[in-house]
Amino acid sequence: MKRRISAFKLLSTIAVAALMTACATSYQPVPPFSAVDLDAGGRALKTQNLLVILDASSSMEEGVQQWKKFDVATAVVRNLGQTLPENKGLQSGMRVFGGDPAVFKKSTQLIDDVGAFDRSDYEKALATVSGTGGPSPLPAALDAAAADMEGMKGKIALIIVTDGEKMGMAPAENARAIKEKFGDSVCIYPVQVGDAPDGKKLLDEITSVGGCGFGVSAQSLLGGQQMADFVAKIFLGDQLDADGDGVLDSRDKCPGTPAGVKVDADGCPLDSDGDGVADYKDKCPGTPAGVTVDADGCPLDSDGDGVADYKDRCPGTPAGVSVDAYGCPESVLDSGSSAWTFNEINFETAKAEIRPSSYGILDEIAAALVANPQLKVAVEGHTDNTGARAFNMDLSQKRAQSVVDYLAKKGVSPDRLKAKGYGPDRPIADNSTREGRAKNRRVQFVKIN
Known part of the structure; x- marks a missing residue:
């Protein structure tokens, strides 16, 4: 009996020890x-x-x-x-x-x-x-x-x-x-x-x-x-806001902004016209959307005539040539018109031969056409009503062609020129007076597409 009790005590002791060990190691x-x-x-x-x-x-x-x-x-x-x-x-x-x-x-x-x-x-x-x-x-x-x-x-x-x-x-x-x-x-x-x-x-x-x-x-x-x-x-x-622009460095996409420059929520200098040049550097604010600009934010002017490319109707103007607001050379062919009349182009009487006194004005016209390569014109010949109509019709055509030939020799591509004679059919003044007949004898340039 004592042996049984001793064995029971031993088992109990072992169980308690095991339980205590389990508790000691049960931490999570x-x-x-x-x-x-x-x-x-x-x-x-x-x-x-x-x-x-x-x-x-x-x-x-x-x-x-x-x-x-x-x-x-x-x-x-x-x-x-x-x-x-x-x-x-x-x-x-x-x-x-x-x-x-x-x-x-x-x-x-x-x-x-x-x-x-x-x-x-x-x-x-x-x-x-x-x-x-x-x-x-x-x-x-x-x-x-x-x-x-x-x-x-x-x-x-x-x-x-x-x-x-x-x-x-x-x-x-x-x-x-x-x-x-x-x-x-x-x-x-x-x-x-x-x-x-x-x-x-x-x-x-x-x-x-x-x-x-x-x-x-x-x-x-x-x-x-x-x-x-x-x-x-x-x-x-x-x-930190190292550049002091009000945008913390942790979200500043444009660190190092100069003092006093206005920035957006990302810490980048404002670019009001969206041309890629910040306002504080932009010497030409307000550039229209899509216009290519230089480092100063100014629209490109490839031919240096003072008129930006996006406004220039006559790109490639030679250096030193004075131009109008559209970038076209200021000349006898005003770019604001679609027709130009010249009474200074004179011919020998009843002939299509151009008088030397007319070479100056024709040279100016040729220069204007060369400087404006996109411009095509019809050269129209007009006469007064003196003489037979058929003769005047033929004469006006030949005179218009003489002008075309002269301009072609001066470097104007012939495919930009068209000769047309109207004789006395399109008067602009009264043929009953000397002054009126002088006005009707003319060469006219008309812009064509």
Whole structure:
């Protein structure tokens, strides 16, 4: 019977031990973390240095909610490293107190030397803290931290991740010594793992001693945005607007805009006429849509006649030729008309031979036609009613042809010219007077398509 009781007791002991072991290892994994990118925020560092103190003492083996405190602490430190912006000049270091005695022979140890923040080195250092153990020598860690911070220049953030338990109030005096030594250069940020009242009392006192820092719960920093807000509040200043145009650098598509230049919502200088040249550079504002412009925002003037290409009815005008508002050479063929009459073109009596006195006006007409290669004209010959109609009809045709031939010799393409004689059939004045008959004897140029 006694043997049975002994066996029962043994089985009971084993069951209780197994149950206790199961309880001790039933903690849930800390939630996965997704970091928020702060490198692209267009913000400068307001705190240039970081020293992390991590509690790995034996009390961190206990639970908080469904997690082990040590897992929460290391997750917070890891999340911090994944969120801190790289390549902005941040200096950082990491110190641990407590820890697995097989790994850490000292009560506190610097596991990531102070230097330029490197995420990879930071995570490798944290990985060395694989377990907990020993007492909670936070005072020693704070004293050592003061030495760690000696060479730091600029503002310093001292972040202490701990449960604050079983330490009494002594660490507050070590924190006070740090504050007295570094003054406003250092701000202390206690991160409490768990919610033990004695730990909260100590960390609240350290926060008060630190002056410019603040305390926070470790459990509240397990999310990406919460950690990003924590990091931004400590380390980052206001978002930058380097060119002072009112648009933050993080969304400024045109950085470096000169002072005083008006910009749009993207930070780009206004271009009111949409010609691709900003208003502050545009010497020709109001250019119509679709018009090609030069670097000054002015419409192109390929032939340099002072009339923009989009208005120029006579492109390719030779250099130095005076033109009208349409870019056409100012000449005897006014570009605003569709018909031109010349009484100065004279012929030998009753003949189609052009008198030398008419060569000057004909040369001007030829020059105008050459300068306006798109212009085609009908050369019309007209006579008065003196003599037989048939004779005058034939004469007017021959005279018109003589003019066409002359112009062709001066470089006008013949396919742009058409000769037509009308004789006395289209008078413009009274043939009964000498003056009227003189007006009716004329050569007329009519624009044709």
